[in-house]
Amino acid sequence: MTRGGTGGAGTGLRARVRTRDGWAVQHAVLTLTDMTGAQVLRATADDEGMVRTGDPLPGGSYTVIVTAIGYAPAASTLIVTASGRADAGTVVLARQGGAELPPPGTWSLDPAHSSVSAVAQHLGISSVHGRFTDVAARIEIAEDVAASRVEAVIGAASIDTGNRLRDGHLRSPDFLDVERFPEIGYRSTGLSEAGTDRWTVHGELSMHGVVREVDLNLAYLGTGPDPWGGVRAAFRATAELRREDFAMTYNQVVSAGIAAIGTTLRVELDIQAVQGERLPEL
Template sequence: MSGGLALKITTASGIGYGGAVVTVMSMAGEQVGRLESDGDGIAKVDSLAPGTYTAVITAPGFEPQARVALVTAGGTARLGAIALVRSGAAPVPSAGDWQIDPVHSTLEISVKHLGISSVKGRFHDFSGTIHVADPVEVSKVDVEIKVASLDTDNKMRDGHLMSDGFFDVEAHPIAYYRSIAVAGPIDEVWTVRGRLELRGAEVPADLTMTYLGETPDPWGGTRIGFRASTELKRGDFGMTFNEKLISGVAQIGSTAHLDMEIQAVRADSVAAT
């Protein structure tokens, strides 16, 4: 009966790192498995014969790491979280102006529902620019979001969210995010300090951001990638819906989580969808 091996690859600050290469070697020095970690940093190899194996983890810009695992019949050897160690200074995007590509970006919001799970939705219509300065700490980010483009896969719920108890989209159809400063990195994580204007209220909103790298695209352009998140309080924007169950649990949580994966194209390169 075969077994398996599982691990999670993270940055030094504990954020899952996708795209790291995991190579599994037998005690005889033979490669028996090779795969990349997923977006959450998870890597799992199945169908391994019982025995001792070495997992070698590599990623551009980081020092290689190795872990030894004993795989038993029918079991999974769990190596836990392995934090990458950068081999040099944290990378920064090239200075210049970049245009957010919404076709290859996601902007997702999630809110607790009935205290037991989360309802998620995506904004489909947004645009923005990123000005990477030298030094990077004075870079600028400007984003415009058309609030009515929010889609939670339920038209009745979406209609309720557009009402004045929530986004009040008729009076305030567009939300704006404008950065003030960039700080970091601490480990792999940057902080973009900024303000979000929504429903006529302008509230501080700092993004926790990871830079994912720069690459040429197939259409002659150059792209950079980011992953970022923040938390927002509904009450800060005057959202009044606050109904509760008989038990006292709120139907909708007071805190919203905003998560984004952003691709941006250099403004002076060839943009394509």
């Protein structure tokens, strides 16, 4: 039996499936077994996490088991009255391995509250920090978290290291060559769990006319409401790139064979994403 039965009004089973944060767990599966362990009913939650069946149930004591991909199962005892109806109330599922993830759907990067930066060694003794100010991204959180996707586009000319001459050099053909390659793009190809609230995003980075596989080490920092009526999720990610992998081979050498700019870049992303296709008006 599935949700949406045709029995009389007020009969059947009702339940609400939620995360600890109160989000609906879409398409969770509820199984009802009798005291012998025999399955009596199996129903699927709708897009709002609601389970509704219409056919009356035999009175008695049952076990309710609720499961969903990525969540620990929950079990409880349920009493069905002689009227043939029962309300399991709100069933709370805990995500396996850590804190609750953002609810499934589309999320848009908020560029005003996000940063994409890179750090390179300078003269072998210090670091140069830069960031890109023109960034757009779309995140699709799937029911099966491993099937989630992200796409991002960065304006290469938006590099800002706080030094006008250095920024001009980084935009030149020696490095990003922004006239020929105005955009840096990233498209995920997979996602795998790396620990509690940590993931590895597998994807392809296109930069300077070259496409390479690049993994992001991702940490999920939490979800919550914002002052503008939206819902936000926060992430932090890091990666390491080699300039040579993207055909950026400029390598001026100073004394003792030390390169002026290191060949390895450490990329750091601090991301806030807002639920929905559009950002709220601030």
